[in-house]
Amino acid sequence: MFERLPRDTRRCANTSRRAGAIGVDVKMSGGILGLQRLAGNRATADLLHVQRQPVIEVEGVLDPQQVTGAIFYYKQKPKRYTKEVINQIQVAVGTPPKDEMDAADVQAVAEWQRTKGSEFEPHLKVDGMAGPRTLPRMFQGGLGVSARITVYVGEMKTILDKWDELKTPEARRLALKAEINKHLGEVGVPDVELTTGEGNEFDSTTWTIFIRASAFKELPTEPAERDRHTTALTSTLYHEARHAEQAFRIAAMLAGRGLTEGQIYWQTSTKKDIIKEALKPENQLKPGTMEAAIAEGWYDSQNGADSPKTHQVYAELNAAAKAFEAAEAAKDANPTPENQRRYEAAVERFKAAEAAYYDLPQENDAFRISDEIVMKFQALKKASKSPG
Known part of the structure; x- marks a missing residue:
C-alpha cells in the first residue's frame, strides 16, 4: 500500500521507508557519491574560537x-x-x-x-x-513558494478526483509527470522522468523521480485509506521534485563559481545534460546572492564539508530501522520484559535517527514543503465536502 505516516502521529517505519516520507527508500542519491573525496569539517576549531x-x-x-x-x-x-x-x-x-x-x-x-x-x-x-534551514523558509523560491504550493494542491485534487477516468496506471503516470514538470518548468528546472521504482526517491544521476507502482493503481474505496493515499501521493511527488530543484540549484551555483561541466559532475554526479543546462548564463547563480547562499547550504550537506555527516545520518537511520524491526518482531513473538526493554530502546534509537534525518538541510527544506502540502490538501478536501 502507498502511504504517508500521518502528521504528528509518525511511528517507526520499516527499512524500505524513509521516516516521515511516503515509503521513500533510505539511501544516498547520486549527489552523495563522492563522500570519500571530501575533507573533514572544522567544527571543533570553530567552537573553540x-x-x-x-x-x-x-x-x-x-x-x-x-x-x-x-x-x-x-x-x-x-x-x-x-x-x-x-x-x-x-x-x-x-x-x-x-x-x-x-x-x-x-x-x-x-x-x-x-x-x-x-x-x-x-x-x-x-x-x-x-543558515541552510532558515534561509529557504525566509526567502521562499521555486517550488518552495507558498502560493505555488496552493496552486499545485488544487491541480492535484482535480487530477485525483478524475483518477478513475484515466483508466490505466500508465495514463495516471503521464498525468502526474505532466503536472510536476509543469511546475518545475515554471521555476526554471529541467523536466524530470517519472517512473515506477521499489521506493519513492529522486535520483540526480538519471534525473528521475521513482514512485512505487502502487501509487498509480486504482484508489482505495475505503474513505480513510483513500484520503491517506491521495494525500501521500500529492505530498511525495512534490517532495521529490523539490529535491530535483535543489540539485539543479546546486549545479547552477557551482556554474556561477566558474566550474566546468566535468568539475560539477565530479562533485555532484548530476546527469551531464542537466549540468549543461545549469551552465547556461541565464541559469547560473551569481556568488554572493541569496539564491547562491541557499544553494551553498544544500551543497555543503550533500556534496561538501558536511557530507560525511550526512552519510552517517542516512546509515544510522537504516540501521535504526532494521533494529526496530527486529526488536518489534522479537517482542511480538515472545513478549518478555527483556524483549519489551529492547523494543523500547530500539524505538528511542529510531526517534533519534529520525530527528537527525529531518535536520539535514535538504530534507528539512523538502519536509517543510511536504507538511504545508498535507495541511493545504486536507483543508481543501474538507472544504469541498462542506455545504456552501
Missing part, C-alpha cells in the same frame, strides 16, 4: 553566549554572508540594513525562527543563525 569571543548582552530570546556564537557564525562565512545577503536578512527580520550582523539582528532572526519557523514541521531551531 567562539568560546574566546566577547560576550554580548542584548534583550531577546537568546542568551549572551548564544548571541556571541550567532554573530561569529556570520563572520566566519564572509563569502556567503555578503553585504547583499546580510541586508536581505535584516530587512526580512525588521532591523535596519547595515554592513554586518549585530546583536539586535541575531535576536530578530531568533524571533523570526521562533514564530515563522514553527508554522510547519520540522520546526526551525531558534539560534539566531540564518
Whole structure:
C-alpha cells in the first residue's frame, strides 16, 4: 500500500521507508557519491574560537553566549554572508540594513525562527543563525513558494478526483509527470522522468523521480485509506521534485563559481545534460546572492564539508530501522520484559535517527514543503465536502 505516516502521529517505519516520507527508500542519491573525496569539517576549531569571543548582552530570546556564537557564525562565512545577503536578512527580520550582523539582528532572526519557523514541521531551531534551514523558509523560491504550493494542491485534487477516468496506471503516470514538470518548468528546472521504482526517491544521476507502482493503481474505496493515499501521493511527488530543484540549484551555483561541466559532475554526479543546462548564463547563480547562499547550504550537506555527516545520518537511520524491526518482531513473538526493554530502546534509537534525518538541510527544506502540502490538501478536501 502507498502511504504517508500521518502528521504528528509518525511511528517507526520499516527499512524500505524513509521516516516521515511516503515509503521513500533510505539511501544516498547520486549527489552523495563522492563522500570519500571530501575533507573533514572544522567544527571543533570553530567552537573553540567562539568560546574566546566577547560576550554580548542584548534583550531577546537568546542568551549572551548564544548571541556571541550567532554573530561569529556570520563572520566566519564572509563569502556567503555578503553585504547583499546580510541586508536581505535584516530587512526580512525588521532591523535596519547595515554592513554586518549585530546583536539586535541575531535576536530578530531568533524571533523570526521562533514564530515563522514553527508554522510547519520540522520546526526551525531558534539560534539566531540564518543558515541552510532558515534561509529557504525566509526567502521562499521555486517550488518552495507558498502560493505555488496552493496552486499545485488544487491541480492535484482535480487530477485525483478524475483518477478513475484515466483508466490505466500508465495514463495516471503521464498525468502526474505532466503536472510536476509543469511546475518545475515554471521555476526554471529541467523536466524530470517519472517512473515506477521499489521506493519513492529522486535520483540526480538519471534525473528521475521513482514512485512505487502502487501509487498509480486504482484508489482505495475505503474513505480513510483513500484520503491517506491521495494525500501521500500529492505530498511525495512534490517532495521529490523539490529535491530535483535543489540539485539543479546546486549545479547552477557551482556554474556561477566558474566550474566546468566535468568539475560539477565530479562533485555532484548530476546527469551531464542537466549540468549543461545549469551552465547556461541565464541559469547560473551569481556568488554572493541569496539564491547562491541557499544553494551553498544544500551543497555543503550533500556534496561538501558536511557530507560525511550526512552519510552517517542516512546509515544510522537504516540501521535504526532494521533494529526496530527486529526488536518489534522479537517482542511480538515472545513478549518478555527483556524483549519489551529492547523494543523500547530500539524505538528511542529510531526517534533519534529520525530527528537527525529531518535536520539535514535538504530534507528539512523538502519536509517543510511536504507538511504545508498535507495541511493545504486536507483543508481543501474538507472544504469541498462542506455545504456552501
